[in-house]
Amino acid sequence: MNTIATLMLVVGFGFVLAGAIGILRLPDFYCRLHAMGKCDTLGVALMVGGVAVLQGVTLTSGKLLLVVVFVSLANPTATHALGRAALRAGLRPWMRGEKRS
Amino acid sequence: MATRANSSRPSRHQRTLLATGDEPTEANPSPGLSQPRGVTLAAALPFSLVLFGLWLLLSPKRDLFHLSLGAATAVVVALLAARLVAQPPALGATAPGDTTLRQMPWRRFGRYLPWLAGRVVVASLQVAYAVLHPRLPISPRIVRVKGRNSHTLARLTLANSITLTPGTVTLDVEEDTFLVHALTEEGARGLETGQMSNRVAALFHTGDEPAAG
Numbered sequence: 001m002n003t004i005a006t007l008m009l010v011v012g013f014g015f016v017l018a019g020a021i022g023i024l025r026l027p028d029f030y031c032r033l034h035a036m037g038k039c040d041t042l043g044v045a046l047m048v049g050g051v052a053v054l055q056g057v058t059l060t061s062g063k064l065l066l067v068v069v070f071v072s073l074a075n076p077t078a079t080h081a082l083g084r085a086a087l088r089a090g091l092r093p094w095m096r097g098e099k100r101s
Numbered sequence: 102m103a104t105r106a107n108s109s110r111p112s113r114h115q116r117t118l119l120a121t122g123d124e125p126t127e128a129n130p131s132p133g134l135s136q137p138r139g140v141t142l143a144a145a146l147p148f149s150l151v152l153f154g155l156w157l158l159l160s161p162k163r164d165l166f167h168l169s170l171g172a173a174t175a176v177v178v179a180l181l182a183a184r185l186v187a188q189p190p191a192l193g194a195t196a197p198g199d200t201t202l203r204q205m206p207w208r209r210f211g212r213y214l215p216w217l218a219g220r221v222v223v224a225s226l227q228v229a230y231a232v233l234h235p236r237l238p239i240s241p242r243i244v245r246v247k248g249r250n251s252h253t254l255a256r257l258t259l260a261n262s263i264t265l266t267p268g269t270v271t272l273d274v275e276e277d278t279f280l281v282h283a284l285t286e287e288g289a290r291g292l293e294t295g296q297m298s299n300r301v302a303a304l305f306h307t308g309d310e311p312a313a314g
Contacts, residue, residue, distance in 0.1 A: 014229075015225055015229060018225075018228070018229035018232055018233060019228075019229075019232075021232055021233065022228065022229075022232035025232055026232065027241075028241070030241060030270070030282045031241050031284055033270050033282070034228050034270060034282075034284045035228060035232055037270060038221070038224045038225045038228045039225050039228055039229055039232075041221065041225070042221055042222060042225040043225075059158065059161055062158050063158065063159065066155075066158065066159075079270055080260065080270065080271050083270050083271070083282060087280070093241055093243055093282060
């Protein structure tokens with residue numbers, strides 16, 4: 001049980017780290033959305049899930065799983081809302097070959 | 102819109118109104134959310150049960166006072182929110198024959214979710230690979246994808262699924278066309294195969310209907 005939880009925590013941490021690096025490295029707003037929306041959703045889900053596994057089958061782990069459900073609902077919604085707002089505000093997406101801002 | 106003592110119990114007249122199809126249109130705006138017109142206690146029961154389950158999960162106290170408090174809260178919230186559950190999601194123009202959240206095929210949705218979860222893992226790995234690669238192998242682009250789903254709930258599910266899966270984020274939805282930002286060329290090509298669109302169509306059984314617009 002401990003091994004599974006540790007594995008989930010470490011892998012989740014890796015995804016969150018990749019997301020953070022992505023936000024720093026990617027060239028424009030839209031691309032950064034990808035790093036934020038994907039890696040962080042899975043990363044947070046794995047980490048909180050890992051804590052739930054560590055906790056065993058209790059009321060607390062049920063609450064933790066609820067956190068996972070809400071994060072995975074809210075994250076893509078927020079990602080889409082940000083992207084749509086940027087598009088409506090007229091932000092032009094970066095294309096390959098352009099200078100990086 | 103005056104508050105009546107028995108506002109949770111609709112009159113027989115209101116129930117007939119509901120039966121004949123009380124469509125929320127622009128010309129006939131729905132009354133305030135605080136007044137669940139045309140909502141019976143029985144119709145709100147499934148949602149109250151879900152809410153009560155949530156209460157049981159969140160509240161560790163199991164004595165009579167707290168349980169009855171939870172049950173009462175669940176029923177009241179379900180009644181107040183009944184209009185929201187009964188309305189199609191506000192996503193662009195509402196199409197005729199729109200489904201509401203209550204008509205969602207939850208059982209088939211349960212089989213769709215594991216597949217989606219698998220796609221999310223693949224997506225995260227792809228984005229993580231692209232980000233950690235020294236040369237940053239991305240070629241971002243915006244593509245238009247035509248969905249085959251005519252009704253709103255299906256389009257909502259597809260839009261959210263696109264956002265979650267390999268290198269694509271839905272930016273906007275116009276009628277049945279999705280404006281999608283793809284991080285890589287593979288991501289854009291993956292969308293054009295229409296696999297996900299077909300999955301969602303199968304989920305809602307709307308594959309043979311002609312797409313609206």
